[in-house]
Amino acid sequence: MIMNQKPRAVHFGAGNIGRGFIGALLAESGYHVVFSDVNNKVVDELNKRDTYEVRILEADEGSEEITDFSAVDSHNVIAELADPNVRIVTTAVGPPILEKLAPTLAKGLQARRSAGGGPLNVIACENMVNQTQTLAKHVHTHLSPADIEWLNQHIGFANCSVDRIVPSVQLDDENPLDVGVEEFSEWAVDQTALKSEIHPPVNGMKLTDNLDGYIERKLFTLNCGHAISAYLGYVRQHHTIDEAMSDPEISRVVRGALHEGGVALVRKHKFEEQDHAAYIERILLRFANPKLKDDVKRVARQPLRKLGREDRLLGPAYLAQGYGMPIDNLAHGIAAVFLFDMPDDEEAVQLQEKVKTHGIDKTVTEHTGFEEGGDEHRKVVDAYHGLKGK
Known part of the structure; x- marks a missing residue:
């Protein structure tokens, strides 16, 4: 198990939205971001490089440099989820993939329970209604009653609303991890479903009790x-x-x-x-x-x-x-x-x-x-x- 004192975040999905929106905000907020993806080429690229650029695609084009990240495949992410320094888990994999992701997340949460990893918040950042609760239901099907009881006490599954256009454009850069995004972004999270304080707070995340x-x-x-x-x-x-x-x-x-x-x-x-x-x-x-x-x-x-x-x-x-x-x-x-x-x-x-x-x-x-x-x-x-x- 990795025992780094810096707060960590596990993010499933290292595509453009993961790197250009959610993962970028987490990294900018002081988290070491662990990307998990089924694409081994992307995982290798993230581990090979120390930085990538998020380019703002507006008339006055700017950019943000993202650092402090690593990547793992679906097998090694289980150990990451058990790490007590992981404070938040997010996804940007696409709604149809949530059910396929659930077995891996369930194993990771079981490992966290065994390791005494403490409370954790899961936020699925997908373009659908009740996306995180949908993920939670899929996770429950892979857990024992005792696991579910522990989950209900320690793991928050918070729905959210995410808003940022991240197109699949090919930037003329040497770094294949660089991604282009629009300047506007909004990430609203249901604070009533959280099991622990999100600390450090995430830049650009708005906690609300009126998510609907x-x-x-x-x-x-x-x-x-x-x-x-x-x-x-x-x-x-x-x-x-x-x-x-x-x-x-x-x-x-x-x-x-x-x-x-x-x-x-x-x-x-x-x-x-x-x-x-x-x-x-x-x-x-x-x-x-x-x-x-x-x-x-x-x-x-x-x-x-x-x-x-x-x-x-x-x-x-x-x-x-x-x-x-x-x-x-x-x-x-x-x-x-x-x-x-x-x-x-x-x-x-x-x-x-x-x-x-x-x-x-x-x-x-x-x-x-x-x-x-x-x-x-x-x-x-x-x-x-x-x-x-x-």
């Missing part, structure tokens, strides 16, 4: 607009999000969709109207940033997950519907999902097969819950045929 508002604001605004611009961008043969947002038709629909969902968000969470309007405008500016070169196909991947009842597209649509608000632009964006035809995306292939086999009317009903013949269903289907015709 942060989650829905971000998911139904940033993620909603991001997805709609990607699906419409794909239909209209644009390659990047900024290119799509330069298309007046797409820009109009995205702005309209965010305002439709925004009216409902303001009512539900008692946001100030002017503040939320400013939040929408800031997001639209972020989408238009040409330096991000955010790939349309990357943002649009996994369409079935993005059509979840409480996710970024149907979530704001149902919320607006509940307040008697129109959803014309949201319906237009939802329709574009059914035209995302990418052979290398398993979910896109499944969705297209359903459209071919059952027709668009029944497929829309199945994946949106909108009753066939109803007003919302008609808007989605009409928009689908209009987009397909173009």
Whole structure:
């Protein structure tokens, strides 16, 4: 076991988001960050180098140098999790990987219990609702009743809301670990679920006892607009999000969709109207940033997950519907999902097969819950045929 007195953080996922957002904030806050990844090439690169650069992709381009990190594979991370100096565990692996990660995390927490490692907080930084509680449920399936009792007393599983665009851009650098990010970032964590104080505090992490508002604001605004611009961008043969947002038709629909969902968000969470309007405008500016070169196909991947009842597209649509608000632009964006035809995306292939086999009317009903013949269903289907015709 490693016995370094400096506080340590274990972060699962050493991709661009891990290195450019969560891992970077932890390192800047005084933690030694231990990255864990299944990609041995990335693990070796992290152990070979002493530093990497996080480059801010804005008009006034700046950079941050990240130091004090190491990396391990999934086998050696168990010993790291047992280290009493580890104070926080985070993830940025993608929602579908949480279940696959659970057995390793469970073994690490069992090792921590045996070693008397003390309390620890786990925060899954994924773009989904209740991501950390979902991870906790998967972990529980690999533990004994005694382990679970110990876990409930010592390990905090805190949901969060994360917001930073980290595109898959290739920087013209010698260091393959360097990553480009937008300047804006937000990381809100449910402080009521923590089992111990996060010390030292993490720069950029906001502890809150009202996480639901942060989650829905971000998911139904940033993620909603991001997805709609990607699906419409794909239909209209644009390659990047900024290119799509330069298309007046797409820009109009995205702005309209965010305002439709925004009216409902303001009512539900008692946001100030002017503040939320400013939040929408800031997001639209972020989408238009040409330096991000955010790939349309990357943002649009996994369409079935993005059509979840409480996710970024149907979530704001149902919320607006509940307040008697129109959803014309949201319906237009939802329709574009059914035209995302990418052979290398398993979910896109499944969705297209359903459209071919059952027709668009029944497929829309199945994946949106909108009753066939109803007003919302008609808007989605009409928009689908209009987009397909173009």
